[in-house]
Amino acid sequence: MKVTKDKIEGSQAFLTVEMEPAEVEDSLEEAYQRLVKKTNVPGFRKGKAPRVMLERHIGRESLLEDALNTLIPRAYEDALKEQEIEAFARADIEITQTEPLVFKATVPLPPTVKPGDYASLRLTPQPAASTEGEVDSVIDRLRHQQASWEPVEREVGFGDLAVFDVESTARGKTFINQKGVQYQVLKDYPAPLPGFAEQLVGMERDGAREFSLQIPTDYPDKELAGKEAHFKVALSEVKQERLPELDDEFARGIDPKFETMTSLRREVADNLRLRAEERARLDFEEKVIEAVVGLAEVEFPPFLVDMETSRLLDQRLRQWRESGQGLEEYLASINKTEEELKEELRPPATQRVMRSLVLDKVAQEEEIEASDAEIDGEIEDMAGGVPENRREEFTKLMSTPQSRQSIEHLLVRRKTVQRLVEIARTQDTDSETTQKEAAK
16 A cells, blocks of 8 residues: 655645555455345355356445455554554545546544633723613603504504404415404504505505515515505504503503602613623623634644534524425525535634634633532522423433533533633723722
């Protein structure tokens, strides 16, 4: 066997392996000994047919295929040892010729990560804040939720609730046919088609109107996309929104625990503040991770991105599979080919691979671990959100070695991010120390 290391590039080793004819012949003989014992060759007892008769019966290609299925993996392992190569995953092997037998192996190598000087990283988190305007917006939404609708004797205007029957066709077929539809007429509302709401404005009770609208080119049903739909609308009622007064009674209507509008506004403000703090925390974590990844030098084999791209694609398709649809329907809905979608997903997949590798390396550098007690505690917390009648089954499932390993990785990742955030925020402590020293 002759092994040539053509090159190492992109965290992959490219090998060419040429087998000696005698090695191939030995493998063919081994294949013959295996196959003759389980093949019925006419005129011979099982296991007694000469090799030439077996080859004539099953074909030399079948014998060679069986031989290579054993020979190539063995030769590949020997080639790795000879070249002192540590394979990170299964290689891509291609037979380039059979006489003499030559195959090429593209071997993924372990990723290499140089994390950079993340210990010197200093970032300033953005302050979390909510405004009175945000409180007013929440109160306004609550007010609309508590509103009532009263019939009015006038033309339809934006914001009204229109009650109507609708018939429509597109390409000579039924498009939308419904009776007693209650539809809030909102400006620029895209459903059922852009411009539909605008066509209702000005209609009177018991009035009728016919109109045509263009179906968008990205409409899920490709047979109708870009075509024209004709509508007939018969209006039976117009209702106007009646908003409640913003008083203590309104507050108690939201929840009896609120005795006054002041207490309701205080609760809304507190919730907004907590959300703002959580959003600021997550934004800062993201900022820190991006900075740490930016400092690192990372090399990894391309198949990691391929795997992550497939995972992202599977996440996109999960909702469609639940509705009984698959990849073709999803691609039609977004007007993309599978290859175009994969290319779109490759940049975020690449970023996710880099983040994962860098954070794993930082965890190693910082010697961050998760204890059995911490894993048990995480399982207990997770089980707390499961219905009581399923809690025991859930806990048992989460306690398997594979599940515990996943939880351990989750905890280590969480602690690693926390450690990096602590490092990045050190400037706050540094500034306080400098100010105290200056004041002495």
